[in-house]
Structure formats: C-alpha cells, structure tokens
Amino acid sequence: MEKQDTRITVLFGPNGSGKTQYAEKLRRTMASDQVRYLAFSDAYGPATDRAYYLQLRWNQHDIDEETPNVGTLLERAYLQSGQDTPEHRQWRNHLYELFNMTALLDKYIILLSSGELRKFQLIKTLLANPKVLILDNPFIGLDVEARQQLNDLLRLISSKHAIRLYLLIAKQGDIPEFADEIIRFPLEDSASANESSKDVQCIPTSLPSPLHPLAPSASPIVIDMHNVSIRYGERTILRDLNWQVKKGERWALSGQNGSGKSTLLSLVCADNPQSYACDINLFGNQRGSGESIWEIKRRIGFVSPEMHRSYMRDLLTMNVVASGLKDTVGLYVRPNSEEKELCLQWMRIFGIEQLANRSFMKLSSGEQRLALVTRAFVKNPELLILDEPLHGLDDDNRQLVRNVIEAFCQLPEKTLIMVTHYEEELPKCINNKLYLKRQ
Numbered sequence: 422m423e424k425q426d427t428r429i430t431v432l433f434g435p436n437g438s439g440k441t442q443y444a445e446k447l448r449r450t451m452a453s454d455q456v457r458y459l460a461f462s463d464a465y466g467p468a469t470d471r472a473y474y475l476q477l478r479w480n481q482h483d484i485d486e487e488t489p490n491v492g493t494l495l496e497r498a499y500l501q502s503g504q505d506t507p508e509h510r511q512w513r514n515h516l517y518e519l520f521n522m523t524a525l526l527d528k529y530i531i532l533l534s535s536g537e538l539r540k541f542q543l544i545k546t547l548l549a550n551p552k553v554l555i556l557d558n559p560f561i562g563l564d565v566e567a568r569q570q571l572n573d574l575l576r577l578i579s580s581k582h583a584i585r586l587y588l589l590i591a592k593q594g595d596i597p598e599f600a601d602e603i604i605r606f607p608l609e610d611s612a613s614a615n616e617s618s619k620d621v622q623c624i625p626t627s628l629p630s631p632l633h634p635l636a637p638s639a640s641p642i643v644i645d646m647h648n649v650s651i652r653y654g655e656r657t658i659l660r661d662l663n664w665q666v667k668k669g670e671r672w673a674l675s676g677q678n679g680s681g682k683s684t685l686l687s688l689v690c691a692d693n694p695q696s697y698a699c700d701i702n703l704f705g706n707q708r709g710s711g712e713s714i715w716e717i718k719r720r721i722g723f724v725s726p727e728m729h730r731s732y733m734r735d736l737l738t739m740n741v742v743a744s745g746l747k748d749t750v751g752l753y754v755r756p757n758s759e760e761k762e763l764c765l766q767w768m769r770i771f772g773i774e775q776l777a778n779r780s781f782m783k784l785s786s787g788e789q790r791l792a793l794v795t796r797a798f799v800k801n802p803e804l805l806i807l808d809e810p811l812h813g814l815d816d817d818n819r820q821l822v823r824n825v826i827e828a829f830c831q832l833p834e835k836t837l838i839m840v841t842h843y844e845e846e847l848p849k850c851i852n853n854k855l856y857l858k859r860q
Contacts, residue, residue: 640705
C-alpha cells in the first residue's frame, strides 16, 4: 500500500483530564465502519462476555467444542474484511509473526493471558483494515518484548499503511518517539478535567484502621507450594513450581505474557479449581482440607486486569470500593454509614473521594483502576496481591500508589505480591523476586 495522509496523534494527559471524552467525540464525528476504537475496558471485545467469568474462575470444565480458539476467531475477522488477496494475507501473516501469534492459534480464547488477549484483539482490529484507529492506552498489559513489537507495528503503520492513528496515553514514557503530534490534556476549554490536587511525593504516615480486624494467621508461612503443575489440555502453564512466601515478605512476580503469572495468583486467591489437586498451603492450611474460599479471601486484598473487566455493572464508585469489604465483584449488600466512612478515608488517600457518588462506568479507565486499587486496600488485608495495579495510571498517580504501597508494607505482618511489566514501577519495599518462564 502507498502511504497516504497518515499521521499518529497522541492524546496525552493525566487521568480524568478529558482524553476519553475527546476520543468519543472524534469517534462520533467520524462514525463509520472504517473507524475502530480499542479501549482497555473492552480488550476482550463485546462478543466474548462469557470469557470474563471463565478467566476469573479458571474453570476448564466450561470449555466445550463450541468454545472458539484464537485461529478460528482471527480467520473469521480476516474473511469479514472482504479482502482475501495475497497482499492482505501477507499483512495478516506479518501481524502473526510480529506478535508471536502462530504458536497460539490453537489455544482457546478463554485461556489467553491478559497480555496475550490484548495482542489478539489488536491483530483482530487491524485485520478489519480500519482507516482510523483509536487506541486507549495500547501498551498496558504488554511485556517488554510485546511493547517493542507494538512500537514497531505502529511505526510500520505510520510509514506504509493508510491508517490514521490516535493513541490515548497517560504515561509519559509510553509516547512513541515517531508521533506526528501530541495534544496535551486538559484542554484550555475542557470542563471534564479532574482538578483535585494530590501530594504524590508524600508517603502517608498513617492508614485507616480496619472496622473488624482479623487476627493474623498463626502460621509464619503465607504461601507454600510444592511441585505445582497446571495444565489446560495439552498446554502446560506451570511446571513443578516450588514457592514459599513468608509473612512480611514483599514479592515482585514477573515474566512474559503467557508465562502463568495470573494462573499462579488464581491458585493463591482460591479461584482456580486445580488448586485442590496440588500441594498448596495458604496461611498454614492445606488446600482442600475443609476451609472455604471465603475464609481465604477474607485475608487477601486483590486487584487484577481480569477483575477490572468483570466490573461491567453501573455501580456507584463508592459501592465498587465497598465491595472489597465483602469480597464480592459487585456489591449486593449496601454499605452502612461506618463502612462508607472507611471507604471515603481510603478514597481520600488515593485522591478519588470526589468520585464516590459517580457511576463507575462513566469514569476514565485510569480513574476506574484507582477505585479498584482502593478496593484492594479497604479492609487492610493480611496479604495484598496487586496484579498490574498501575495499568492506565498517569505518572503522578503511579507515584501515589507506590507511596501507599510503601506505607502499607511498613505495617506489621503485612505481605505483598506485585505484578508489573515495568521494572521501574516496583516500590522500594520489594525484597524478593520470582520470574516465571513461559512453558
């Protein structure tokens, strides 16, 4: 294809500054089948809502012959583009090669990791041959290698393909050096920007006390795994893993997309039914010895990309935060006045108190992530598991969250596990690291 009037425009600014509203206005103005909008919140795509439950519950028994695999869905997207030409097929094959997708074509879509699923959705969108492509935080959830691959792809599109690109970016370091223009937010005439001020450099000296504190578990070992292996069909996700986490330790969990990080955390959070067949001790209790998943969850604060995608109901942001007190996704019991006050105290720490009575679904993806991070802290848990907690956050909010993590880890008998693909995002309190290799 010959290059036409192709440009890459970056919409850059802090969370809540109006980038999403601006992109939605662009989308409406240019409404056509040739405009594609890919946002963090719908990385699975509207046609795969069933995957939200399966990713969260890790239940292989729900896989049946009608469950699609990656190759089937991508071939369908390719044929729907209506351009089965040698040139277009070469473009498809190039995308597969660029993102190492060929090895995943026979993998069930519901078993893709968050990062793999994001690459799948990007390829699927590009196969539709859009003339305008709007990407909301395109680099989040991707490991170092995949981020470089995406950078290469955007550079290729900007130089050889007639696609007008708009990139919504909150992190300064994610702005491609080859962007043609940068529109900085908030705009002077914008009324949607979040004007709350935050002292992001100050580490909180105190954190709210829990309403009904649990006595810490008696065991000095929080997690103890022996030769743990997890398989889905012919694919091995974890192989003979031995891992011990002691009370008070702070772990960084890392690895490429698809290396099993989220699967490992699903075992710790009692979401994966395969845990009963493994030699796993949590808080001093052998899995399968009679404790309920709720007895485990009450000791854990948790946030992850899968959790973010599961919050699809139109709840008040206050209720999303309060659901962390009940260990539910969505709040089915209205918080009482004491619980509301505790939630507001935590929301104040994270600078989102003003969002308490706004609809969660109407927040920017960065504001949503801050609310879900707040949800993880709200019950002052014994074990804090943060799977990509800084997804979609601007630089100031990233520093703010790291500072709160530092303050949390100064409390007695608190344990941390944090996942990130950005080494510089890790707080200083990290004292142990586990790197998973893709099987």
